Amino acid sequence: MAFTWQVLAFQIVNGVVWAMFLGLIALGLNAIFGLLGLLNMAHGAVYAIGAVIAWYMVHQLGSFWMAAIVAPAIAAAVSIPIYKLVLRPTIGKDMMIGLVATSGLLFIINDTLLALYGGSPGLVQPPIAGGVRFLGIIYPTYRLVAAALAAAILIAFWLFLKSTAMGLWIRCVAQSPTLAMASGVPVERVYLIIVVLSAALAALAGVLVAPMTTVSHQMGLSILGPAFIVVVVGGLGSLGGAVAAAILMGIARGVLSIYLPPTYAEVGAIALFLPLLLLRPNGIFGARS
Amino acid sequence: MRDTVGLIVSLSILLATCLLATLIGEFWTGVLARCVTWMFLAISFTLAYSYANIPSVAQATVFGAGAYAVIWAAPAIAGNIALMLLASMIAGGAVALVFGLLVLRMSHSGAAIGTIILAVAFSMLGNAAIGLTGGTDGLPLASEAFHLFGIPITAGPNIGMLLLGAVLLAILLAGFWYISGRRIWRIVRAVQQNALRAQVLGYNAVAYRIAIYVISGCIAGLGGGLYALVSRHVAIETIGLSMSLKSILWAAVGGISSIYGGPIGVLAIQLASEVLLRWTVRVDLIIGLMLVAVALWLPQGVMGLRTRNANWISTIKQWRRT
Numbered sequence: 001m002a003f004t005w006q007v008l009a010f011q012i013v014n015g016v017v018w019a020m021f022l023g024l025i026a027l028g029l030n031a032i033f034g035l036l037g038l039l040n041m042a043h044g045a046v047y048a049i050g051a052v053i054a055w056y057m058v059h060q061l062g063s064f065w066m067a068a069i070v071a072p073a074i075a076a077a078v079s080i081p082i083y084k085l086v087l088r089p090t091i092g093k094d095m096m097i098g099l100v101a102t103s104g105l106l107f108i109i110n111d112t113l114l115a116l117y118g119g120s121p122g123l124v125q126p127p128i129a130g131g132v133r134f135l136g137i138i139y140p141t142y143r144l145v146a147a148a149l150a151a152a153i154l155i156a157f158w159l160f161l162k163s164t165a166m167g168l169w170i171r172c173v174a175q176s177p178t179l180a181m182a183s184g185v186p187v188e189r190v191y192l193i194i195v196v197l198s199a200a201l202a203a204l205a206g207v208l209v210a211p212m213t214t215v216s217h218q219m220g221l222s223i224l225g226p227a228f229i230v231v232v233v234g235g236l237g238s239l240g241g242a243v244a245a246a247i248l249m250g251i252a253r254g255v256l257s258i259y260l261p262p263t264y265a266e267v268g269a270i271a272l273f274l275p276l277l278l279l280r281p282n283g284i285f286g287a288r289s
Numbered sequence: 290m291r292d293t294v295g296l297i298v299s300l301s302i303l304l305a306t307c308l309l310a311t312l313i314g315e316f317w318t319g320v321l322a323r324c325v326t327w328m329f330l331a332i333s334f335t336l337a338y339s340y341a342n343i344p345s346v347a348q349a350t351v352f353g354a355g356a357y358a359v360i361w362a363a364p365a366i367a368g369n370i371a372l373m374l375l376a377s378m379i380a381g382g383a384v385a386l387v388f389g390l391l392v393l394r395m396s397h398s399g400a401a402i403g404t405i406i407l408a409v410a411f412s413m414l415g416n417a418a419i420g421l422t423g424g425t426d427g428l429p430l431a432s433e434a435f436h437l438f439g440i441p442i443t444a445g446p447n448i449g450m451l452l453l454g455a456v457l458l459a460i461l462l463a464g465f466w467y468i469s470g471r472r473i474w475r476i477v478r479a480v481q482q483n484a485l486r487a488q489v490l491g492y493n494a495v496a497y498r499i500a501i502y503v504i505s506g507c508i509a510g511l512g513g514g515l516y517a518l519v520s521r522h523v524a525i526e527t528i529g530l531s532m533s534l535k536s537i538l539w540a541a542v543g544g545i546s547s548i549y550g551g552p553i554g555v556l557a558i559q560l561a562s563e564v565l566l567r568w569t570v571r572v573d574l575i576i577g578l579m580l581v582a583v584a585l586w587l588p589q590g591v592m593g594l595r596t597r598n599a600n601w602i603s604t605i606k607q608w609r610r611t
Contacts, residue, residue, distance in 0.1 A: 039401055041534070089585055095398055096344055097588050100541050103534040104580025111573035221530060225409025228402045236399065263417035270410045274391060277403065 007258055009135040015254030017143050019246040020150035024205040025223060026230040026242040027157060028198025033236060034174050035194050036091050038098040042105035044220030044227065046075050046199050049109065050206020051215045052117045055124050064127035067207045075203035076196045083195040091191065106220070113217035121214035146208040153201065154243060161239070170194065225270060233273050235283030245283070249273065291470040295549030295592060299462050302552050303455045310451050319446025322519045324559050325454035329512025331539035331551030332461070336505035337385075339546050340481050341498045344401040347388055347408040348536050351506045353415075353528025355381040355513025360428050360523050368433030370442060370453075374514045381510015382503045389502040393495060408530045415525040427524030430517055444518045454515045458552070461508065465548055477501060538576065541583050544592025553591050 025047055032040045050071040057067035086105065090098040126142035161167035172180040173190045181187045206219075213219070230249055234241030249269050257265035277283075306325065310318045330352045337345040345351075355377035362376040392403035415422045422428065435444045442449050468474050477497055480487040484494040517523050526532065535558075542557055543550025558579065562572050569575070583590070 033398070037398075039398060039405075041405075086581055086585070093588070095401065096338065096537070096541070096545060097584050099344070099346070099401065100537060100580050101584035103537065104577045104582075104584065106534070107531075107573045107577030107580060109577075111571055111577065114573075115571060222409065222413065224530070225406050225413070228409075229406045232395075232399060232402050232406070236396075236402075261417065263413050267410050267414045267417070270406060274406075278391065278394070 006136050010137045011254035011258055012251055013139055015250035017147040019250030020147040021205050021209050022226055022230055023154055023243040023246040024150050024201050025227045026246055028201045029227050030231045030239055030242045031194050032198050036191055041102040043202055044224040045106050045109035046202040047206040047223055048220035050203035051210040052113055054207040054210035055122050055215045058124050071203040071207045072200035075199040079195050079199035083192055117217050121216040124210040126211040229270055229273055233283050291466055295547050296466045299549040299552045300459055303459055307455050310448055318448055320563055322446050322451035324555050326512045326516040326519055327555045328458055328552045329508050330536045331555050332548045333505040333509035334536045334540045335548045335551055337502055340477055341501035342481055343502050345404045346401055346533050347404040348509050349532035350408050350411045350528045351381045351384045351509040352513040354384040355510030356517040356523040356527055359514045359517035360430055363431040363433055368435040370435055370437040377510045377514025378507040382507040385503050385506020389499050408533050412529045415528055422525050424525055427522050430521040445521055446519050450519045538580050542590055544590030547592040550590050550592040
């Protein structure tokens, strides 16, 4: 791709747009790690469920926006028994036990998606056609609308954390579950709500991203790397840090993709962050090691 | 402390595997030969996790480095298996050194996430660099007159490769048993249990952890090298995150705290998968269910059952005495 200011502007906007979705995925991953202490390997698979549901809704019912309601609702409903049967018994145990359990969920979800959806990648047409002219470029309208929606959800989640009783409970449990329990905070309910919210947000991210990429049963695996690096660079447990890191990474990927093929650009963006982890192993916004 | 029972159990399993291969057909001999190569991977994960304190979710990447090293080196070293396996160990050790230096300063969870990132990044890179890795189609092993110290060996899923893998694994397990009774291993254990305390006592905890992780990388690389010789073909899925997760499953089933558990875990899971494949194609679904079941009901793995049973027996004895 030849360098022009228009191409640079396009890629930076694209990077910021992509960062909103990555932030949405990383938010749940970070919240589950911060509160439950679990490395949720199945989080990317829930994102893939969202994308596959979007594909079905568009091709079977012809309604994309319905998927934005149905997919998070299904993910939230399924996450309740999964929390009670699989995740709850692993909380507070060795990290590897949680990793093994959630890896099991990843295998189960991926193979179920393969059985139901098949192995061929599919395309979802954007529900909003056309483009918006700004900064000397024409940018697809749908992407801007979807990114705005993702940003609005991120802000709503932040407000939820800062200004509701449940948000206060969540912050208490993140700091010390024992102290929170002693103070009368329903820790179990907080855990369940975080798992449900994380699943719903990941599925919603999958729905919103579906018209921008190819939908496949394994798309959750490739998002795990960028999502985890955003969580680590932002600082484990820091929600604002994760969003900031997602934006940095999105822009880096966008700028690199001017000079490199998309996969190399993605790996290059990850590689750019690795030296940073050597200097600050607990992330930019995390506590010093 | 030396775990003589663990060594005897794992060596017996290896012996039984080799004996079984002489009785069953060519197909199952190939399956068993591949299982032996994966045993190196499972053991390397246990070593990294339990002794270097690095929960490495990128062990398959290290394994794949060894496998690709053999594929790339084969034409240059004219079928010399000893040199090929040396190349695979060096490749595995080098990749582990780089990974170790990147994640060593991170917290326990941070290191796990760091290795997940590395596994995904290398998998994506491998998929993109088709010229180098062959992508999903993979690269074949060059046809050479393979030999080990002058003795001709046929590469492929055959009894010769199974025996070679089993002998190398037996030497590795016996070597570990010997080292685990030495003073140096007590230092490794001290570093693993409390790195800061060991550092204060004058031991270079960082150097010990890196050394153990590099050794685990050499073991994974060696397994990868053997895998390339057995399969005569390596594809990018060998280094993927799914493969790393399978290695964790094998280690977890066998017992994540004992390197002697790896062979049990690999045989139990892989033979079950091969048998199940005759009835269903949904093997990944079953592996997923197994992972969940192991995490919930068998977190210490098969080798951990010995400790659990020993605790039961001592409780009963105490109860009888009172």
